[in-house]
Amino acid sequence: MDLGIADRTAIVAASSRGLGRACAASLAREGVRVVVNGRDPDRLAATARELELATGRTVGMVVGDIALDDTRAALLGACPDPDIVVTNNGGPPPGRFQDWSRDDWVRAVDANMLAALLLIRDVIDGMTERGFGRVVNITSAMVMAPLSPMGLSSAARCGLTSVSKGLSRDVAAANVTINNLLPERIDTDRQRQMAELAVAIKGITMEEAYAEMAQTIAARRLGRPEEFGDACAFLCSAQAGFISGQNLHVDGGSYVGAF
Numbered sequence: 001m002d003l004g005i006a007d008r009t010a011i012v013a014a015s016s017r018g019l020g021r022a023c024a025a026s027l028a029r030e031g032v033r034v035v036v037n038g039r040d041p042d043r044l045a046a047t048a049r050e051l052e053l054a055t056g057r058t059v060g061m062v063v064g065d066i067a068l069d070d071t072r073a074a075l076l077g078a079c080p081d082p083d084i085v086v087t088n089n090g091g092p093p094p095g096r097f098q099d100w101s102r103d104d105w106v107r108a109v110d111a112n113m114l115a116a117l118l119l120i121r122d123v124i125d126g127m128t129e130r131g132f133g134r135v136v137n138i139t140s141a142m143v144m145a146p147l148s149p150m151g152l153s154s155a156a157r158c159g160l161t162s163v164s165k166g167l168s169r170d171v172a173a174a175n176v177t178i179n180n181l182l183p184e185r186i187d188t189d190r191q192r193q194m195a196e197l198a199v200a201i202k203g204i205t206m207e208e209a210y211a212e213m214a215q216t217i218a219a220r221r222l223g224r225p226e227e228f229g230d231a232c233a234f235l236c237s238a239q240a241g242f243i244s245g246q247n248l249h250v251d252g253g254s255y256v257g258a259f
Contacts, residue, residue, distance in 0.1 A: 004238030006031030008132075010084035011075050013037050013066040013119065016044040018188040019138050019181075019228055020088040026229030027084065027236065028055040035060035035079045037071070067115040072122065081126050084236045087116035088138040092156075094149035104152060112156035117163055120178070124171060133176035134236040137164060141184035141251055161247065168245035177244035179235050184251035185213060187222040219252030 009032065012024040016038025028034045028051050038044040041063045048059040060078045064071030066089050092108045116137055127133025142154040143161055161180055168178040185191060195209035214221050228250050234240055249255045
């Protein structure tokens with residue numbers, strides 16, 4: 001299927017690795033001119049080179065933390081009128097509710113709610129004026145199925161979800177959509193870290209740690225990054241213009257709710 005987005009432009013936040021990188025790769029394969037972003041300049045440059053070699057497309061890059069005003073300004077300088085924006089950022093670590101300070105909550109909101117909303121704010125009017133826009137927020141399964149150790153993440157991302165839903169209704173008539181991708185157990189560096197933690201705590205092998213993680217997924221396997229990236233690319237497609245304000249679980253069928 002031709003997704004109808006060749007030669008469109010995209011900003012993909014926090015995309016030097018993991019889920020953001022997967023989304024940037026899928027968009028670049030569709031002919032989108034992508035600008036990637038990350039805090040590690042060497043890793044980001046390597047990602048840009050790899051995507052260019054894999055897709056034959058020129059890939060721009062902006063080094064910096066997406067939660068900082070200067071980084072968002074630099075992204076808009078590199079891609080002034082994006083047709084597509086994928087928001088993303090690393091989540092806060094798990095912990096215990098009783099241990100979190102006010103500063104912990106503020107950092108989580110800055111990184112996982114405000115960073116995305118401020119970037120959306122700066123692009124949404126241009127999208128509506130041009131009559132095309134696709135915003136995809138990479139959030140978390142914890143938005144719909146919260147667990148207390150992930151409270152910092154779920155609180156901030158629920159705020160992003162709520163604001164995005166309301167805004168999606170305002171801009172739908174201009175062919176601008178806003179949707180959320182909710183990953184669970186995609187095979188990225190994050191899952192490797194979780195497996196390494198299980199090895200250290202339980203004294204099991206990496207193979208056993210991955211097998212345990214797979215058993216928590218209805219599909220009995222971890223998701224592949226390219227599956228996640230391709231889901232993002234479809235939400236950014238011309239064909240997805242009638243899908244907005246939605247939360248798409250990319251979790252191997254694991255979410256237990258009916259709605």
